[in-house]
Amino acid sequence: xxxxxxxxxxxxxxxxxxxxxxxxxxxxxxxxxxxxxxxxxxxxxxxxxxxxxxxxxxxxxxxxxxxxxxxxxxxxxxxxxxxxxxxxxxxxxxxxxxxxxxxxxxxxxxxxxxxxxxxxxxxxxxxxxxxxxxxxxxxxxxxxxxxxxxxxxxxxxxxxxxxxxxxxxxxxxxxxxxxxxxxxxxxxxxxxxxxxxxxxxxxxxxxxxxxxxxxxxxxxxxxxxxxxxxxxxxxxxxxxxxxxxxxxxxxxxxxxxxxxxxxxxxxxxxxxxxxxxxxxxxxxxxxxxxxxxxxxxxxxxxxxxxxxxxxxxxxxxxxxxxxxxxxxxxxxxxxxxxxxxxxxxxxxxxxxxxxxxxxxxxxxxxxxxxxxxxxxxxxxxxxxxxxxxxxxxxxxxxxxxxxxxxxxxxxxxxxxxxxxxxxxxxxxxxxxxxxxxxxxxxxxxxxxxxxxxxxxxxxxxxxxxxxxxxxxxxxxxxxxxxxxxxxxxxxxxxxxxxxxxxxxxxxxxxxxxxxxxxxxxxxxxxxxxxxxxxxxxxxxxxxxxxxxxxxxxxxxxxxxxxxxxxxxxxxxxxxxxxxxxxxxxxxxxxxxxxxxxxxxxxxxxxxxxxxxxxxxxxxxxxxxxxxxxxxxx
Numbered sequence: 001x002x003x004x005x006x007x008x009x010x011x012x013x014x015x016x017x018x019x020x021x022x023x024x025x026x027x028x029x030x031x032x033x034x035x036x037x038x039x040x041x042x043x044x045x046x047x048x049x050x051x052x053x054x055x056x057x058x059x060x061x062x063x064x065x066x067x068x069x070x071x072x073x074x075x076x077x078x079x080x081x082x083x084x085x086x087x088x089x090x091x092x093x094x095x096x097x098x099x100x101x102x103x104x105x106x107x108x109x110x111x112x113x114x115x116x117x118x119x120x121x122x123x124x125x126x127x128x129x130x131x132x133x134x135x136x137x138x139x140x141x142x143x144x145x146x147x148x149x150x151x152x153x154x155x156x157x158x159x160x161x162x163x164x165x166x167x168x169x170x171x172x173x174x175x176x177x178x179x180x181x182x183x184x185x186x187x188x189x190x191x192x193x194x195x196x197x198x199x200x201x202x203x204x205x206x207x208x209x210x211x212x213x214x215x216x217x218x219x220x221x222x223x224x225x226x227x228x229x230x231x232x233x234x235x236x237x238x239x240x241x242x243x244x245x246x247x248x249x250x251x252x253x254x255x256x257x258x259x260x261x262x263x264x265x266x267x268x269x270x271x272x273x274x275x276x277x278x279x280x281x282x283x284x285x286x287x288x289x290x291x292x293x294x295x296x297x298x299x300x301x302x303x304x305x306x307x308x309x310x311x312x313x314x315x316x317x318x319x320x321x322x323x324x325x326x327x328x329x330x331x332x333x334x335x336x337x338x339x340x341x342x343x344x345x346x347x348x349x350x351x352x353x354x355x356x357x358x359x360x361x362x363x364x365x366x367x368x369x370x371x372x373x374x375x376x377x378x379x380x381x382x383x384x385x386x387x388x389x390x391x392x393x394x395x396x397x398x399x400x401x402x403x404x405x406x407x408x409x410x411x412x413x414x415x416x417x418x419x420x421x422x423x424x425x426x427x428x429x430x431x432x433x434x435x436x437x438x439x440x441x442x443x444x445x446x447x448x449x450x451x452x453x454x455x456x457x458x459x460x461x462x463x464x465x466x467x468x469x470x471x472x473x474x475x476x477x478x479x480x481x482x483x484x485x486x487x488x489x490x491x492x493x494x495x496x497x498x499x500x501x502x503x504x505x506x507x508x509x510x511x512x513x514x515x516x517x518x519x520x521x522x523x524x525x526x527x528x529x530x531x532x533x534x535x536x537x538x539x540x541x542x543x544x545x546x547x548x549x550x551x552x553x554x555x556x557x558x559x560x561x562x563x564x565x566x567x568x569x570x571x572x573x574x575x576x577x578x579x580x581x582x583x584x585x586x587x588x589x590x591x592x593x594x595x596x597x598x599x600x601x602x603x604x605x606x607x608x609x610x611x612x613x614x615x616x617x618x619x620x621x622x623x624x625x626x627x628x629x630x631x632x633x
Contacts, residue, residue, distance in 0.1 A: 046438075047134050048143045048604035056603060057168040058146050060434035061175070063601045064421040064625050065127070066134040067438040070243045070376045075128040082121055082186060089193045090119040090186065105184040105267075117156050118185030123178045126152030143604040153178075168423055168434050168623060169270070169381045176244050176269035176379065183242045244269045246375035252299075252367045259303035261346055265372065270379040277386065280399040280618075283406070286382065291369055298362045303345040305360040310337050312355060374408065374415045380624040385429065395429040399618040404611060406626050417626035424620035433602070434622075437614045440597045 049059040065071060082090065093115045096106050106115070130149040136142070154160055156178065251263040273286040316322055317330040333352045340349055348354060384396040406417040421438045600609040 045138055045141060046599050046601065046606050047136050047138055048141075048601065048606055049134075050143050050145050051603040052145075053163040054166075055146060055163070056434045057166045057171055058150065059603050060423045060436045060601075061168050061172045061623075062130060062146055062149070063134065063436040063438055063599075064423055064623065065175075066131045067421045067441070068243075068377050068625060068627060069420075069441070070627055072128075072131055072135070074240075074243050075124060075131065078121065078124055078183065078186070079128050082124075085190065085193075090121070090189050091116070092189070092192070093119065094188070094192045105181065105188075113158075115185060118181050119189045121182045121186055122152055123156050123175070124182050127175065127179065141606075168425070169272075172379065172381075172623065173270055180242045180245050180267075180269055183245075240376075242269075243376040244379060245373075246271075246371060246378070247373035248369055249372045250367065250369050252296075252365050254299075254301040254304060254363050254365050256363045257301060257303050257307065259301060259345060261302065269375075270381050272381045272383050274383050275396050275398050275400060277396060278398055280401070283380075283400060283402040283624075286400065287408075291371075293366050293368045296365050296367055299365045300357065300360050301363045301365065302348070303341065304363055305354070305357070306337050306341055306345055306348060308359075308361055309352075309354050310334055310341075313337070371408065374628065376628045378406075378408075378417055378624075378626040378628070380626070382622055382624070384622070393429050395427075397619055400621055401618050402615070402621060402624060404615065416629045418629050419614075419624065420627050421625040422614065422617070422621055423623035424617050425622040426620055436599075436601045437609060437617070438599045438601060440599060 049055070049062065051059060093112055096110050096115070126149050130146065133144055150161055153175070246268055248266050248268060249263045250266065251260060253260045271290075273283075273290055275281065275286060276289065313330045313334050317327045317334070322330075336349050336352050340347070382400055384398075385393055386396050387393050402419070402422075404419045406419070407414055408417065409415045419439070420441075421436065424435050424437065425432050426435070427433060596611050598609040598611065598614050600607045600613070
């Protein structure tokens with residue numbers, strides 16, 4: 001019978017190795033962050049930006065953007081998506097208007113050089129580089145320069161950026177709109193390349209084969225082709241757009257006839273809210289000022305204009321002095337106008353002469369605005385400018401109280417946002433200094449379903465199944481091998497569950513993932529980890545750490561009882577495993593406290609601040625950055 005002491009020591013060592021493995025997999029920087037060498041001076045640091053010449057408006061915006069997790073995730077995905085495609089995909093420019101949806105995002109007079117810059121995504125790549133540098137975790141004070149990103153912007157717009165006193169909101173608007181245009185231009189270039197490839201494929205299929213031509217035929221099992229097409233359509237729907245892009249809808253209603261024209265949809269990358277000229281207000285009241293019903297007088301309603309024309313024609317037809325031919329024309333015109341009034345009053349008939357627009361009646365209308373598409377990253381600009389009739393302007397120094405958690409939308413479709421950063425301004429309307437408050441949060445790494453294998457955002461997980469030859473013939477009874485199709489080389493991963501049975505791997509059919517636009521909840525296949533759900537839980541890191549801690553306890557409890565039990569059945573706990581579990585539990589409470597800490601960044605000077613300090617910047621707040629919170633699944 002082996003020695004009991006040796007057995008207990010062996011199993012205790014095994015439990016310790018299991019705990020170390022868990023920490024290495026789920027928290028590789030655990031001892032770096034919580035070890036004795038992690039002094040407060042070293043942890044209280046973030047990369048700063050130098051200010052050689054009035055660059056505080058640039059530095060403040062970049063520091064605020066560096067703390068937005070969804071924006072960083074988008075930059076990772078977009079740059080990698082572009083790296084997977086051939087350079088020719090983004091080098092060919094199609095004329096604006098040749099593809100559906102061009103009028104919504106691009107003007108018809110957009111120069112070709114600007115469209116080429118949009119498709120190449122040079123600002124997207126430049127912003128990713130500077131934000132990656134700002135999110136480094138320095139062990140000493142570190143300062144970098146925003147000059148490389150400024151050079152990228154100047155190259156993209158072909159003009160110099162002035163170093164005089166500039167507005168941080170204008171800089172944010174330029175960068176955000178440029179990123180949005182580059183996203184839609186890249187999507188447009190891929191669709192155009194796909195359309196050209198499809199047309200050339202159809203033309204090739206219709207041509208006869210000459211001597212020396214060969215065709216590579218890939219045989220697939222019955223029903224696989226339809227599943228692949230359906231899955232590709234689902235992938236196109238899964239693609240999420242630019243996280244800062246939202247849409248607002250403006251609707252007007254005539255208070256006389258009740259006619260409502262088609263609503264006008266306007267995309268936005270940052271909401272501008274006017275601060276009322278009072279001593280103190282709230283962010284909710286500023287939203288009410290934008291979305292409240294507005295009444296406008298002296299408006300020319302289209303339906304009222306047609307009704308006015310019908311009234312004039314009826315009066316002309318009833319006159320006794322009117323010739324018979326004129327009466328018949330008036331009756332025909334009345335019939336045409338009545339048909340248009342019932343169908344589409346916004347498009348009057350061209351063959352019917354209407355009275356001059358100046359003689360049309362003036363009406364009172366009601367106008368209201370609502371958000372139809374909520375962005376994942378909501379940037380809010382509080383406009384503090386007051387303009388006078390003497391062409392002078394001054395700053396509105398009213399206090400604006402803003403919440404840490406912002407709720408927008410109706411009762412049935414509420415959107416909850418969490419404050420991640422803000423930019424403050426001290427000084428007058430023409431001069432001053434910008435500072436940034438940025439929430440301290442360690443972003444989890446990009447989700448990798450195969451931890452011990454290299455994997456990218458849009459690459460398929462490596463399969464242990466042998467790759468069949470290109471000319472392999474289909475065997476109806478063999479279901480353990482996957483054919484090499486164009487779908488295998490797709491840049492978007494498929495959810496393939498592989499279960500080893502008798503030394504072989506069987507791949508189940510790909511399952512589609514449905515993600516509704518504007519909804520954060522993503523459905524994942526069993527055994528798969530959704531990148532979006534993993535990345536977006538960063539705002540609640542305590543829950544993630546609790547899960548890791550519980551996993552560690554369960555793993556150790558599975559190993560320890562069967563290994564270190566006495567004759568009487570009592571379990572002997574391992575000292576090393578208990579210490580590790582206690583340390584991880586202590587780290588959970590510390591992580592919850594981290595959410596209350598902020599960085600206060602003024603160019604290259606970095607200090608710590610609390611949420612109370614941030615919410616107290618009511619008189620200086622200028623830009624707010626909220627991120628959409630996902631419902632826990």
